[in-house]
Amino acid sequence: MLTQEEKTILDFLIPQFKNGNPMISLQQICKETRIPNYEADLALRHLSDEGYLSIKKYLSGCFVNKISHKGIHYSEYESAISTSSQTNIFNGPVSGAAIGNSGTTIINNGLTFQNAYELIKSQPVTSEDKVEAEKVITYIEALAESEAPLKKGILSKFSDTLAKHSWLPDIVMKLLFQYITGQ
Structure with a gap:
């Protein structure tokens, strides 16, 4: 554009x-x-x-x-670029599929904390937002290292940061899932 x-x-x-x-x-x-x-x-x-x-x-x-x-x-040319969207309707199993309309698809089944930090650094956001996102990952990393039990509302203090960046909850959930399943 x-x-x-x-x-x-x-x-x-x-x-x-x-x-x-x-x-x-x-x-x-x-x-x-x-x-x-x-x-x-x-x-x-x-x-x-x-x-x-x-x-x-x-x-x-x-x-x-x-x-x-x-x-x-x-x-x-500009109107062609801005109006070219596509909708696919598929009735079938979607396991292992990347679904969404964010324009970016990241498939990573073995996400490490280092990968998470690198993904944050690659996002087109301000440095302050990157620092806030890294705090969330650091918090989860500390939970995993201490093997702390997960309680309801454990991420509530980061709710504003998670709501602000649509890509961050995906990273957080992958890390938490790996922690919960012991991977």
Whole structure:
């Protein structure tokens, strides 16, 4: 998906190239769109990498020298990306299947505490959220090492953290299941 800055840049560039302008400078784009130079530069690089336009770099600066078909019709590409969802209906056994619509599927039947910490580190969340999630895993690890019996509400103090991150309860339940079954 394109950022708002990238869409603004494309909205500015499309009529410019349709009117026959051969090249448009980064400075002109910044002036007309009021996007700061560094943000516009990053946006142009991303748009170029994704095939929306072509850029040329000279000693005098960065210039857009071509806008592609994909760039001219970017809104159609964006709507195709955002509306392409699929629903599968299957009536049969689902043991060992990955079910859900989170966009990420992790199948790991032998989850270790080290794996759990690595999964937390790989999540696209803030460092504060990662620290909170690691506290949950550390707590479960301490329970497992001390072989403490599990009581009702044992994770209640982490309920906000567990509710905030949909991926965390899965990790917690796998670790607790392994602890309960002695694996």
